[in-house]
Amino acid sequence: MSELTITAFVRVSGPPNSNFLVGYPGISATLPRIEGKVEIRPAGGVSAPVGISYVCIGLYRRESIHPHADKVLSNHLAAPRKDIRDLVGQEMRLFQCSPGKPYESVLAMDLPFVLFIPFARAGDDIVKVPPASLQLPSRVAETYYELVVSVQQGHAELKKYPFPVPLCRYDTLSTFGMYNRPESQERVSDHVVTLGTSLSRWSFGPGDPVEIFVRLTPNPDWMSKARKVSISRIVATIEEQITYNPEGDEPTTKVNKLIQKKEVVGQKLPDKGYMTTINLQFPAKELHDSDGFLMRGKPGFPLHAIAGFTTTATLYKIEYFVSVKAHLSSCKDIQVRQKIIISPFDHQTCMDEMEAIELAARDAYHINIENPMLPAVTIIRPNDPNALHCLGMTMVGNKRKLLIE
Missing domain, CATH: 2.60.40.640 (Immunoglobulin-like)
Known part of the structure; x- marks a missing residue:
């Protein structure tokens, strides 16, 4: 079975015990950013290698308005929903196969990334801080963010994998x-x-x-x-x-x-x-809800x-x-x-966040935006020693078996 016939399974995971979003958007001292890693595995064939040519990731904002969505218009058609889609900041290239090769055969890839969310410093009027995620009733106005991973497998069509990311803004806290x-x-x-x-x-x-x-x-x-x-x-x-x-x-x-x-x-x-x-x-x-449970x-x-x-x-x-x-x-x-x-956020929540914002600002002080020191890329190829271990498999004689530690 060819590597290109095996579709890649793609997911994005955040830092351990944490969310994608690090820092506080709207507060420049905390260097708001999205950290995590893109994980690529075979979607089928369990341990069949996947052919990967190119991987990149970007944060996209989708905005839409429909001013008349909350009205019943019987006499005429309502104006259509208007929407835009923009790249926030810049895309980050995570992997590209060697020159002259159509693709790289891999069993597993872990590609760390960090995407800095644009923030305005004092006196900077050019940078536009992205607005917070929002969905008004009847969807009369909506702002939605998603991480989009683009994966190229050989000469196949470029595939995009979206992952929603809720984004809050913290520059309107009542405690400031x-x-x-x-x-x-x-x-x-x-x-x-x-x-x-x-x-x-x-x-x-x-x-x-x-x-x-x-x-x-x-x-x-x-x-x-x-x-x-x-x-x-x-x-x-x-x-x-x-x-x-x-x-x-x-x-x-x-x-x-x-x-x-x-x-x-x-x-x-x-x-x-x-x-x-x-x-x-x-x-x-x-x-x-009526039973006291927090709604999803x-x-x-x-x-x-x-x-x-x-x-x-x-x-x-x-x-x-x-x-x-x-x-x-x-x-x-x-x-x-x-x-x-x-x-x-209510006033008590704003007060509770102040200490965490100060800690985030201290942590961000040591980060270099030009070189944020990401963890190393992990790429497991079919010929690597114990390559099947990363997929929970191993070879027993000439047969593949589940790995039992």
Whole structure:
């Protein structure tokens, strides 16, 4: 039987007791990367050699949007799903047979690899950090990553073997100092009343409390008009804004109201102003089933207690806002819309990750990107001593038998 008639069995394995993904994407100090090895064995014939000419690996991102997938359109056809597929970083060549030979006969190959995920250093605006894996309900927007191993067997058609890789981003953790400073905004109505909102921090995760400080103040130069103003109610809303084709010719924006709270006031605006604090809780989805078991996640997508989070991809962009509207009489209503960051992780999870991020940064300090010092390649050829041992076989007389240690 020819080596080329035996199809290669290909799989990718990560480091021992670890995931493919090493480091924290979005945090450059941890040198985020994918480590592992490509394992090639005979798919049939148990111990028949395989002819391998060329092996390479690359990380690919697939993005798709379908803005109308969550609607029932009876009168006309919905716009088709739009998608793109990009190589992230560079492909890595793992093996090429000697010049002049069509292929190399092997019984087993273990080819270590490391693929660095692009990251932006301070002041670097050229490098685009890949967005996190995400699948919104009804697949209106999706980002999916896969490791693709390309294997050439002689003159046969190049075969590609995809393996899904969930990718998270860690640069929006609510424990980072830049998100833990107060943020305020103000709007004025008819030069008579000013609505101001303030947040003590502006990064949140699933289930995190969102405390909004609200203040309505009269204009001291227009007190005669301001005394006629009554406050009917104050409505606070957390909004999710999805922009499809943000850099395209016709961007489309869709706003979803995630949670809303109304506070009925029903009083005149005091001379010293009116202050209140509105507390919301960012919505979280239940990850356990009715029996209390953790539900199985989809391959290629991390299991988060949240449907969407702040992210910017090529085909879509997701942003979040805290909107506060004051309903007034004898004066126009005022609305303030303040941008917030939504992380896939709640505040406690963010705190728990901080020590691990520091350790990952220390480990990455000693790594040379140009020469990451990979383990040696392992190639077992049919004529090597004890070659069949790697497949769990051995020769007893003239017969192949299972190897029993």
